[in-house]
Amino acid sequence: MVVYRKHMHTSLVIVLLVCAGGKVGCTEEYQLPDRVYCDHAAGISFTYPYQSFVPDPCVAHIRSQAGLRLNLYGKTYEHVPDVTVPEQVLRQFIPGVYRWKECDYYEGTGRRSFAQKKWAGLGIIAYEGRAAGSRVRMVFHHQRVDMLVLSGINKDTDTLAERCLQSMEVLGSQDGVRMRYNSSQSSEGQVYGHDGIFVDAKEAPLSRGWQEPWQIESAHFHFSGIAPTHTLWAYATHLEGVLTFLQQWFPIEQQSPYKWEIHLTKTLQQFRDMSGEVPNAAHDAIGIRTGFFNPMSMALYTLTDRQPKTTGHARLHLAHEATHLYILLFGQSSQSLPVWLSEGLAVLFENTVTSSEKPHFGLPRRRLKILKMYYKQRQKTVKPLANYILDFAPISVQGYAESYAMLHYLLSQDEKGGARLRLFWKMMRSGQAGTDAFYDAFFREHEDEKHDIRPWLARWNKKLYTYVCSGKVTKALRLQEE
Numbered sequence: 004m005v006v007y008r009k010h011m012h013t014s015l016v017i018v019l020l021v022c023a024g025g026k027v028g029c030t031e032e033y034q035l036p037d038r039v040y041c042d043h044a045a046g047i048s049f050t051y052p053y054q055s056f057v058p059d060p061c062v063a064h065i066r067s068q069a070g071l072r073l074n075l076y077g078k079t080y081e082h083v084p085d086v087t088v089p090e091q092v093l094r095q096f097i098p099g100v101y102r103w104k105e106c107d108y109y110e111g112t113g114r115r116s117f118a119q120k121k122w123a124g125l126g127i128i129a130y131e132g133r134a135a136g137s138r139v140r141m142v143f144h145h146q147r148v149d150m151l152v153l154s155g156i157n158k159d160t161d162t163l164a165e166r167c168l169q170s171m172e173v174l175g176s177q178d179g180v181r182m183r184y185n186s187s188q189s190s191e192g193q194v195y196g197h198d199g200i201f202v203d204a205k206e207a208p209l210s211r212g213w214q215e216p217w218q219i220e221s222a223h224f225h226f227s228g229i230a231p232t233h234t235l236w237a238y239a240t241h242l243e244g245v246l247t248f249l250q251q252w253f254p255i256e257q258q259s260p261y262k263w264e265i266h267l268t269k270t271l272q273q274f275r276d277m278s279g280e281v282p283n284a285a286h287d288a289i290g291i292r293t294g295f296f297n298p299m300s301m302a303l304y305t306l307t308d309r310q311p312k313t314t315g316h317a318r319l320h321l322a323h324e325a326t327h328l329y330i331l332l333f334g335q336s337s338q339s340l341p342v343w344l345s346e347g348l349a350v351l352f353e354n355t356v357t358s359s360e361k362p363h364f365g366l367p368r369r370r371l372k373i374l375k376m377y378y379k380q381r382q383k384t385v386k387p388l389a390n391y392i393l394d395f396a397p398i399s400v401q402g403y404a405e406s407y408a409m410l411h412y413l414l415s416q417d418e419k420g421g422a423r424l425r426l427f428w429k430m431m432r433s434g435q436a437g438t439d440a441f442y443d444a445f446f447r448e449h450e451d452e453k454h455d456i457r458p459w460l461a462r463w464n465k466k467l468y469t470y471v472c473s474g475k476v477t478k479a480l481r482l483q484e485e
């Protein structure tokens with residue numbers, strides 16, 4: 004049996020250290036006020052303080068550095084209009100004596116534009132309750148009751164609590180799709196600033212300084228950036244397509260109700276200021292550091308395209324980091340993937356083509372061109388492949404392309420590539436460590452009678468060299484769907 008369990012994903016370790024140092028999300032100069040919770044199935048949404056983190060991306064429980072603790076309870080009721088005493092409902096969930104008052108859900112302007120009747124629909128009833136150190140907002144809607152419960156409130160956090168409670172939104176509907184008001188406005192070409200007020204993207208100036216970015220929201224992402232405003236929506240649409248494609252190959256039972264935080268800066272200096280000198284940041288084909296992700300805050304950071312010549316790179320970087328984050332959030336619990344596999348998968352999905360009717364795999368042509376030159380010059384692979392598989396070696400800039408080439412080969416070696424990829428995910432979702440799941444799905448059958456993979460790896464090394472030099476690796480992947 005080969006040694007296959009020792010590995011710990013280098014970038015994950017570093018990211019956690021960064022978080023442990025208190026750096027969750029953006030730096031102080033780049034401080035957004037709110038993050039977004041949006042449960043499409045329940046039809047409920049709210050915003051909460053930016054410096055908060057999500058212990059489990061699929062469970063509605065949030066902790067905040069500012070001392071707020073939030074919980075959300077939802078329950079379906081058959082006859083909502085008959086429920087007139089909030090305590091009867093509340094007692095099932097939280098102890099304590101609350102003073103209640105009914106409030107007008109439809110009241111409000113500015114940030115509460117979502118409450119207008121033409122968007123929210125009719126029949127929404129809201130209550131607010133207060134107890135020592137706690138506040139609750141309860142909303143009856145569509146035969147449901149949802150409660151946002153805030154605890155750990157004191158004088159210092161009361162304003163934050165108020166803002167949070169006021170933001171509780173019943174999703175409205177556009178063309179039959181239930182969504183947040185902010186998503187509907189974003190899809191109409193509007194952007195909003197720190198004050199939460201929308202402006203037509205065409206009339207908005209290009210930049211209000213990098214500390215005050217424009218924001219937009221799509222179904223699963225909350226974007227902030229200094230990009231030309233009209234491109235923010237193009238990025239969001241692309242990333243939604245990548246997410247759909249990831250879900251197609253790596254299915255999950257439900258999408259996280261917490262919107263992912265996507266940050267785009269314009270210059271390398273802004274990117275560095277925002278991200279700090281984060282050592283795990285990704286590199287592009289020529290080694291420029293271009294993006295990174297933070298699993299604790301479900302955030303991606305990248306540079307927008309700086310010149311027309313580099314147009315499209317931001318889309319690659321976003322998709323690359325999104326793949327890492329998706330796999331970390333939904334694919335495994337504690338054990339991570341070897342670096343080559345993690346990067347190989349990120350390069351595989353970074354080129355997702357979302358412009359056609361169905362998303363499909365594209366090719367990292369620039370990376371492969373450089374890899375081919377490298378192979379031909381040196382007459383060998385960047386590293387012996389056994390180094391990646393057995394020794395979990397760190398990877399160089401060319402290693403990204405080599406990892407992709409390895410994956411491309413494994414997925415194309417027979418007609419079972421698609422089935423293997425799905426099996427790998429299924430095993431990982433069932434709790435198997437990522438390293439073992441991949442080994443079982445792709446390598447186990449190549450072991451010899453002594454359960455040794457080394458002879459096969461040595462042969463694969465030669466084959467991969469030819470595979471890259473002959474150009475077979477630049478044939479687009481067409482994997483069999485289920």
Ligand SMILES: [Zn+2]
Pocket residue numbers: 285323327345346349
């Ligand atoms: Zn990466």
